[in-house]
Amino acid sequence: MKTRTLGRTSIETAPLIFGCNILDWTVDQATSFTLLDAWLAAGFNALDTADVYSRWAPGHQGGESETVIGNWLKSRGGRDKVVIATKVGFQMGSGDKGLSKDWIMTEVEHSLRRLQTDYIDLYQAHTDDDTVPLEETLATFAKLIEQGKVRAIGASNYTAPRLKAALETSARLGLPRYETLQPLYNLVDRSFEAELAPLCQAEGIGVINYYPLAAGFLSGKYRSEADFGKSARGAGMAKYLNERGLRILAALDEAAAELDATPAQVAVAWVIAQPGVTAPIASATNLAQLADLKRAAELNLSETIIGKLNQASA
Numbered sequence: 037m038k039t040r041t042l043g044r045t046s047i048e049t050a051p052l053i054f055g056c057n058i059l060d061w062t063v064d065q066a067t068s069f070t071l072l073d074a075w076l077a078a079g080f081n082a083l084d085t086a087d088v089y090s091r092w093a094p095g096h097q098g099g100e101s102e103t104v105i106g107n108w109l110k111s112r113g114g115r116d117k118v119v120i121a122t123k124v125g126f127q128m129g130s131g132d133k134g135l136s137k138d139w140i141m142t143e144v145e146h147s148l149r150r151l152q153t154d155y156i157d158l159y160q161a162h163t164d165d166d167t168v169p170l171e172e173t174l175a176t177f178a179k180l181i182e183q184g185k186v187r188a189i190g191a192s193n194y195t196a197p198r199l200k201a202a203l204e205t206s207a208r209l210g211l212p213r214y215e216t217l218q219p220l221y222n223l224v225d226r227s228f229e230a231e232l233a234p235l236c237q238a239e240g241i242g243v244i245n246y247y248p249l250a251a252g253f254l255s256g257k258y259r260s261e262a263d264f265g266k267s268a269r270g271a272g273m274a275k276y277l278n279e280r281g282l283r284i285l286a287a288l289d290e291a292a293a294e295l296d297a298t299p300a301q302v303a304v305a306w307v308i309a310q311p312g313v314t315a316p317i318a319s320a321t322n323l324a325q326l327a328d329l330k331r332a333a334e335l336n337l338s339e340t341i342i343g344k345l346n347q348a349s350a
Contacts, residue, residue, distance in 0.1 A: 037079035037333065040314050042119075043215030043242035045188040047157055049082040049119055051308050052333045053244055055319035056083050060100040061090035063321050068104045069111070074323055076117065078330045084218075084244065084317045086123035086162055087147050097129025099150050106152035115153055121244070122147050123192060125162035135165035135173040144180055160190040160218060164198050170205040178211045190216030190244070196231035203239060214241065218317070221245035221310075223254055223284050223303055223349045224276050233312055242314035245307065249318065250276060254303035256285055280349070287348035291341045297331065304332035306345050 039048040054075050059068045072083070089101035102122060109115055124143045127133035132143070148154065159180065161173065180186040191199055191214040199217060206213035217236055221228040225247070236243050249255055251269050253276045261277070264270035288299035295302065307316045320326040337345075 039081070041242070042158065042188065042244070042314060043190075044240050045158075045215050045242075047119055047188060049244075049315050050080040050333065051315050052080060052304070052329055053082040053084045053119075053121070053315045053317045054080060055246065055317040056085040056101045056105060057089045058101075058319050058321055059085070059089070059104040061093045061096075065104050065107065067321075069108050070323070071320060071326060072105070072108050073112070074326050076114075078326065080330075080333075081117060082119035082121065082315065084121045086126070086160075087143055088123070088126040088128060088162065091127075091129050099128075099146065102147055102150035106150050110152050119157045120151060120153065121158035121160060121190070122151070122156055123160040123162035125165060125192075133165075134168060135161055135176075136168045137172050137176040140173070140176045140180075144185060148185065155185055155187060157187045158190050158216060159186040159188075160192050160216070161194075161214070163193045164191075164195070166198075170202050171209060174202065174206055174209070174211045174213075181212050188212070188215045190214050190218065190242075192218035193220075196235050199232065199241075200235060216242040216244055216314070218244050218246060220247055221307065221313070221316075222248050222250045223288075223306060223345060224250045224281060226349060237312040243312050244315050244317055245313065246317045248304050248307040248316040249300055250303075253277075253281065254284070254288065255298075255300040256288065259285065283348045284345070287345050291337070291345065294341070295335065295337075297335055298328060301328055301332040301335055302337070302341075302345075304329065305335040305337050306342065308333065309337050309342060 037050045039050055085101045088098045090096050091098035124140055125135055177189045203213055219228045253273050258273040288302050291302045292299045318329055
């Protein structure tokens, strides 16, 4: 599978990254191992997790996803064949959070131990922390890179002004910079295009967006309020189920019929085709869904189809 480079780093990723927030939450460890094995066998190589996954599940404190990945790596080997991205910043079960030097230096050791590895390929600030100077956060990340514990750093959920300020701080102080951004971006959530997309393209920042299917809405599973009961996420679909949302689903249906694909595959392929996007992050809870993602990564959308989807989602 053809790979893409994460920002200005030497790290190569397939055009989709596996979202590991589901591990030891909606899938158990045995199923997680099956999915991770199949992901690599399909030609993909990158995994995205976070220290906080899956703190929200009953009885969890955070670190559960990283632990599953670590157990899988220990069982399978081949660390050099896998790109591991994780994050720090959101509140853990202990109450600790943020991007201070002390917390990052503490939590990176916890992540390394859970992942059972001595380095993280991409370490990301999971959310902005304006209580800590950017200089402190970036200098701490620089120390981790110097120590060989981290290869590159990225940001998640940053606004354009804060990302720009972080880049300027790195340049001014000669510190490593954020090489990737993880924003919300899909056919219905397109606010990323206004300020962040031009900044990322101008600065050569790799975009690894989450929710390319808008939490499942773009799969076409939710077409009326009666469909909300189909999953735990159904209640959140009300914000999408309007005239614009239905127009987007209709355009996806048309494109899917033309390509002998599914609406979900077309929606993911649309994101992959967007200028500046390196690799969207997507999850699968079974092998059939994983096969769908592989097909999406291989799907080539014509300019005509992309234009129709852009118009429907404008």
